[in-house]
């Protein structure tokens with residue numbers, strides 16, 4: 001019976017879903033959403049905070065500050081509350097309401113940036129705001145998830161060894177890429193491991209993390225509008241890019257079998273299925289990482305009007321339409337709020 005006295009002391013690290021019965025291909029999904037922060041970002045958050053503590057960067061007067069659109073902000077809110085630090089999360093107007101409320105419920109301050117930067121996104125504006133505050137008051141400590149080596153070291157120390165222990169004959173690992181902390185930590189670990197493992201990065205179409213054209217991205221977690229500073233492509237064997245409509249279809253397919261996952265899990269599963277379809281004869285042991293669960297996406301990925309506004313009414317296909325009760329509840333003639341087509345979501 002695990003008994004804890006700090007919320008970050010619990011993190012289920014050995015839970016996998018066998019997707020064979022649902023998707024018809026052998027793929028084990030490592031679930032990272034079963035902790036009090038609800039996501040894989042707990043690992044990066046605790047590693048970055050405790051490294052800062054060891055290095056003497058934090059005192060009880062310190063105010064942690066971070067640019068985050070969601071999961072890292074929630075994880076840092078939880079850790080700050082537990083350890084007695086103040087935390088200011090700098091986010092933007094696309095942050096989910098539930099995520100913002102979660103951070104505030106945990107006692108954090110949330111600053112919402114609503115002015116677009118010169119790239120047409122919010123990331124630059126968020127970072128400028130963090131820099132200006134740090135320059136104005138020395139109590140601010142910026143952990144900087146985009147550059148902090150603790151972000152990838154968390155996964156080198158924890159996520160990858162957890163997978164290696166359960167799958168000693170692992171052949172291929174699928175990892176979604178946001179800041180690329182998870183990707184780089186796992187890739188570095190398996191590069192040194194006893195047997196070769198193919199590392200397949202999964203990115204969103206519209207992200208420029210691995211090059212390519214920038215485009216609209218509405219699902220948070222994966223993808224970047226800049227090259228991730230932590231990324232070293234020499235550790236990555238392949239990159240698969242997934243359209244958001246395919247992400248949504250994968251999420252709904254899993255939800256129909258009772259597994260409600262977050263958007264980035266849909267992306268990773270969709271990318272993995274596509275990759276495995278091209279390697280059918282290889283009889284591979286394959287694992288994919290699911291960064292969070294689906295509750296934070298009820299008003300987006302799992303909501304009919306949001307989906308139809310952004311992706312059209314056929315996004316789920318005829319046979320996968322939403323349930324009839326929900327369809328009946330919607331008013332077909334109702335005016336829809338149109339959404340700006342050029343949004344970019346950052347981790």
Ligand SMILES: Cc1ncc(COP(=O)(O)O)c(C=O)c1O
Nearest residue numbers: 071178179180181182221264291
């Ligand atoms: C839901 C979700 N998926 C994936 C990621 C990407 O993880 P990483 O930043 O380690 O690349 C994040 C990062 O915030 C996330 O919140």
